[in-house]
Amino acid sequence: MKAALSIVTRVYAFWQLASTIRAHSWVEQLSVISSEGTFIGTPGYARGNFLRTVPGFSDDQMVNLIPPNGRAAGNIIFATDLMCRSSQSKGNQTPNSPALTASPGDMIALRYQENGHVTEPFNQPGKPENRGTVYIYGTAEASDSDKFLSIHKVWNSEGTGGDKRGKLLSTQNFDDGQCYQINTSNISEARQEEFPHTADLLMGADLWCQVDITIPSSIAAPGMYTLYWVWDWPTAIGTIGQPDGLLEIYTTCIDVNLVDGVGTSEEIVNFSEGQDLNSAAISSELFTPYVAIPTL
Numbered sequence: 001m002k003a004a005l006s007i008v009t010r011v012y013a014f015w016q017l018a019s020t021i022r023a024h025s026w027v028e029q030l031s032v033i034s035s036e037g038t039f040i041g042t043p044g045y046a047r048g049n050f051l052r053t054v055p056g057f058s059d060d061q062m063v064n065l066i067p068p069n070g071r072a073a074g075n076i077i078f079a080t081d082l083m084c085r086s087s088q089s090k091g092n093q094t095p096n097s098p099a100l101t102a103s104p105g106d107m108i109a110l111r112y113q114e115n116g117h118v119t120e121p122f123n124q125p126g127k128p129e130n131r132g133t134v135y136i137y138g139t140a141e142a143s144d145s146d147k148f149l150s151i152h153k154v155w156n157s158e159g160t161g162g163d164k165r166g167k168l169l170s171t172q173n174f175d176d177g178q179c180y181q182i183n184t185s186n187i188s189e190a191r192q193e194e195f196p197h198t199a200d201l202l203m204g205a206d207l208w209c210q211v212d213i214t215i216p217s218s219i220a221a222p223g224m225y226t227l228y229w230v231w232d233w234p235t236a237i238g239t240i241g242q243p244d245g246l247l248e249i250y251t252t253c254i255d256v257n258l259v260d261g262v263g264t265s266e267e268i269v270n271f272s273e274g275q276d277l278n279s280a281a282i283s284s285e286l287f288t289p290y291v292a293i294p295t296l
Helices: 004-021 186-194 283-287
Strands: 029-031 039-044 099-102 105-112 133-139 167-174 211-215 223-232 249-258
Touching: 029 249, 039 099, 099 211, 105 223, 105 249, 133 211, 167 211, 167 223, 211 283
Parallel strands: 099 249
Antiparallel strands: 029 039, 029 105, 105 211, 133 167, 133 223, 223 249
């Protein structure tokens, strides 16, 4: 028992050190959600995933910023900008980071770290109160040439937008209302008290954010279904240091291996109360898949 606690303590210390040097977020892990609201089965990962525990890991291996820093033309998104970074090409799964296996109609959770964007908002002036909006797009016809501006705010929930190859599955606040990084901010300390959980080898003592979605039951299986996670996190015009505002968008590209089966959303969904937050979904995100998007 002491050995196990020691391992968790060391991992927690690692996360605390890493949290002081990383700045941005991406989808860390995916899980299927049971009809009781619990993560089940083997977790999955984004394309080209690098685990934080791998020696030599850095944010640069996972972050995809649109528009990129240092663009000579300024803060502009080009029509040629791709949705996915080059290391996240279709079907590219790295060792120990397999794609999630799920069925049409399954509810799934996409989890990411808040990295202080939620609990330390004073570090990023001019940002929206919801800490930005996460859009999830889905398609069974993904292409490595998928362009960002041909999908974001073009594909719609009906599947009739743009080239009609995909649809908008969800819009959610980046801040899911309970996630936190361990720090001394008032927000973090309040959430640690309201949403306690046992530190584990995955999250350490932090509690990751999540967006929960349902894979459309109309998608054919077997096959591959691709999710595009887009975090739109603009800076308002007139912000000190950014008088013209700032476009700041991050993407993660994810493949899901679909197999035949009865999706969890086809069952009687009845989320259990008082679940362990290390493996619990957020029911409101499934029952209210689209939130209002704030304006700056």
